[in-house]
Amino acid sequence: MYGQEQQRQYYTRSKAYLAGAATSLPPEEQLPELRTLLRYHEWRYYVQNDPVLSDYDYDQLYKQLEALEATHPALITPDSPSQRVGSDLTGDFESVPHLVPMLSLGNSYNAEDLAEFNRQVKRMLNMEEDAALAYAVEPKFDGGSIALVYENDQLVRAATRGNGVLGEEITHNARVIRSVPLSAAFSRYGLHRVELRGEVIIRKDRFEEMNAQRAAAGLTLYANPRNTATGGLRMKSPTEVADRNLEAFIYSFGYGTDAEGNDAVQALGTHTHALDVLTELGFKVPATGYERTEAADIATAAAFCAKWETEREAYPYEIDGMVVKVDDLALQERAGYTSHHPRWAIAFKFAARQATTTLLNVEYQVGKIGTITPVAKTEPVALAGVMISSVSLHNEDFIREKDLRLGDKVLLERAGDVIPYIVKPLIDLRDGSEQAIVWPITCPVNQTGEPVPLVRQEGEAAWRCPVCVCGAQNLQRITFHVSKAAMDIDGMGQRYVEQFYALGWLHTVVDVYRLPYDKIALLEGFGERSAENLRRSIDAAKQNPLWRLLYGLSIHHFGKKASQLVAQHIGHVLDLADWTEEQFLNIKDIGPTVATNVTAYFANPLHLDQLRELEALGVNVRPTDEDRPAAEVTEGPFVGKTILFTGSLQQLSRKEAQERAKAAGARIVSAVSGKLDILVVGEKPGSKLKKATALGTVQVLTEAEYLALV
Numbered sequence: 001m002y003g004q005e006q007q008r009q010y011y012t013r014s015k016a017y018l019a020g021a022a023t024s025l026p027p028e029e030q031l032p033e034l035r036t037l038l039r040y041h042e043w044r045y046y047v048q049n050d051p052v053l054s055d056y057d058y059d060q061l062y063k064q065l066e067a068l069e070a071t072h073p074a075l076i077t078p079d080s081p082s083q084r085v086g087s088d089l090t091g092d093f094e095s096v097p098h099l100v101p102m103l104s105l106g107n108s109y110n111a112e113d114l115a116e117f118n119r120q121v122k123r124m125l126n127m128e129e130d131a132a133l134a135y136a137v138e139p140k141f142d143g144g145s146i147a148l149v150y151e152n153d154q155l156v157r158a159a160t161r162g163n164g165v166l167g168e169e170i171t172h173n174a175r176v177i178r179s180v181p182l183s184a185a186f187s188r189y190g191l192h193r194v195e196l197r198g199e200v201i202i203r204k205d206r207f208e209e210m211n212a213q214r215a216a217a218g219l220t221l222y223a224n225p226r227n228t229a230t231g232g233l234r235m236k237s238p239t240e241v242a243d244r245n246l247e248a249f250i251y252s253f254g255y256g257t258d259a260e261g262n263d264a265v266q267a268l269g270t271h272t273h274a275l276d277v278l279t280e281l282g283f284k285v286p287a288t289g290y291e292r293t294e295a296a297d298i299a300t301a302a303a304f305c306a307k308w309e310t311e312r313e314a315y316p317y318e319i320d321g322m323v324v325k326v327d328d329l330a331l332q333e334r335a336g337y338t339s340h341h342p343r344w345a346i347a348f349k350f351a352a353r354q355a356t357t358t359l360l361n362v363e364y365q366v367g368k369i370g371t372i373t374p375v376a377k378t379e380p381v382a383l384a385g386v387m388i389s390s391v392s393l394h395n396e397d398f399i400r401e402k403d404l405r406l407g408d409k410v411l412l413e414r415a416g417d418v419i420p421y422i423v424k425p426l427i428d429l430r431d432g433s434e435q436a437i438v439w440p441i442t443c444p445v446n447q448t449g450e451p452v453p454l455v456r457q458e459g460e461a462a463w464r465c466p467v468c469v470c471g472a473q474n475l476q477r478i479t480f481h482v483s484k485a486a487m488d489i490d491g492m493g494q495r496y497v498e499q500f501y502a503l504g505w506l507h508t509v510v511d512v513y514r515l516p517y518d519k520i521a522l523l524e525g526f527g528e529r530s531a532e533n534l535r536r537s538i539d540a541a542k543q544n545p546l547w548r549l550l551y552g553l554s555i556h557h558f559g560k561k562a563s564q565l566v567a568q569h570i571g572h573v574l575d576l577a578d579w580t581e582e583q584f585l586n587i588k589d590i591g592p593t594v595a596t597n598v599t600a601y602f603a604n605p606l607h608l609d610q611l612r613e614l615e616a617l618g619v620n621v622r623p624t625d626e627d628r629p630a631a632e633v634t635e636g637p638f639v640g641k642t643i644l645f646t647g648s649l650q651q652l653s654r655k656e657a658q659e660r661a662k663a664a665g666a667r668i669v670s671a672v673s674g675k676l677d678i679l680v681v682g683e684k685p686g687s688k689l690k691k692a693t694a695l696g697t698v699q700v701l702t703e704a705e706y707l708a709l710v
């Protein structure tokens, strides 16, 4: 019905009107355009069930039309959206005339709007401004409207709202909705023929269950409860309708006559009483004292609306507002109707939870542990009471699954306390100028030094920057600092670091050495014993060789090898504060990147303070024996020989054995090859022994023979 280019144009023009950018046009031009736009949005909403504007935006556009028509009544046309209700006729069902037209509702958004409505109603009824006027207030159910006709106590017909005058006949489908009684004792109240108005909806939890089942069965998911209900009413077969667990809330009589054809509804007195009667007759009606109330005045009605706005999320059904109705049926009749809505009722709309806007750009943030989070920058838009221009996109998969592109028109949602998120791109509004979002392969934040490739662990959704030196990287740094590779603090893994960090005990690496062990002992899963063990591990780490501390500072590109080399050349870690890049470069195997990064690190007074604190806490800041290069051994049994250990040694640890071999002049190698001179074999030697024997050039020693030699 509408082409893609046209849809995009209508969307753009609608946003222009909403931004007030079209008001300079003469009314003769604005009016037809506004009508065209509103009709397009009604089609998206009622027929496609996939609106491209939020309800709030649609209502604002509608109000512009109304206001313009009010000042230029001569320009009103009978087919204007202000003169009739939006049509959801699809042509799939036979259409039938309603006994009384089914209309829309006027809108209000706050107590002030309601007060204005109250004044208007009283003016219309020729009442004093301070005269008493009671209202009935009930939820505005967000589903599909239905009209049920009963004759002689039997359900004879059900229809959708259609275009308000004609509805679609869906009796078979309505009959399988359990809360629609097939018969009801209207005759007890002198009612011979009635038309009831209601809303067909689906419980939110049932909706979630159905979608969970569909997901498990590999079926496409239903978009939302409203569409599931309206679509459910229009199924071809009643058994499919039954599967959807639909319910019908009845909210009023539309019509009711006695056997002679005289009105028999007015006699019920008030709307409240009419609903009590319907409850009595077995209909599902908003419960008095819970979902509905009688309000003595408009302020009380407004307070009830406000209360429900805060309780909306917890309510089992989707409601998009409340409806405030003059309670007295005779006064309703006197107030009457426009061609679009009753004058005696108004919808109090809750803040819209959805909005549409344009996705302009994607920026990337680095989180606490180096996690890269893509953030959509959008054209600013009001959503649930706040202006939104940034929306988290969570991770790469989210972008891929939704097929989001730069320049897309997107649907945003913000429900309850949930942070705003992008529901989907509006694909029908694309014009081909949209650009793919290119996921970064290197750290997008850290722009100093060489690009850092991002990493993604198996089973994880997030990409991380492993060595990011920018932003809030402390947690990631601390984790690395305590890791086996750096300070090697036994028993203190990432989990504890994250836990202590969350508790506020860790801010920088310095805090690792002043943890509150008394409090740790009280943590769940700890106890005195493990707290004490942790303290011991940390105390032991204080004696580490200097290279581990240097490496544990997470200086970009300053790796293990370079840390070891630098540690050999200083007497105290703070000596480096005076080092020039040139001095670093004088060390063989240290390159310019490391020279630049380490100099920059030590030029930062904050870092120097941290190192002083570490020293004060007892962390070793001077080179140890392990840091010093082993003086070249020129004497000993193994001078000039290479050696390798295999199997488990009984008398010595592997490390000790290696130390002794070095002291005896040997060089340790890691594999059996033609270059290997000696293989020392412990218990259960594996393939290395076989390989060495096969080579025939390797001298094989038992542990005892080896010990005898050294």
Ligand SMILES: NC(=O)c1ccc[n+]([C@@H]2O[C@H](COP(=O)([O-])OP(=O)(O)OC[C@H]3O[C@@H](n4cnc5c(N)ncnc54)[C@H](O)[C@@H]3O)[C@@H](O)[C@H]2O)c1
Residues within 6 Å of the ligand: 041, 042, 044, 045, 046, 051, 052, 053, 054, 055, 056, 058, 059, 085, 086, 103, 104, 105, 107, 138, 139, 140, 141, 142, 144, 145, 146, 161, 198, 199, 251, 323, 347
């Ligand atoms: N987003 C869009 O592009 C777009 C387009 C068209 C319409 N809309 C939305 O639809 C509204 C107009 O639709 P509408 O004509 O259906 O009007 P409406 O939804 O504002 O109000 C009328 C309807 O409310 C329902 N309702 C639920 N509970 C009720 C109760 N307790 N008492 C009385 N009625 C109750 C009835 O089905 C009735 O038909 C707009 O204000 C807008 O929110 C949005």
Ligand SMILES: [Zn+2]
Residues within 6 Å of the ligand: 366, 443, 444, 445, 446, 452, 465, 466, 467, 468, 469, 470
């Ligand atoms: Zn980075």
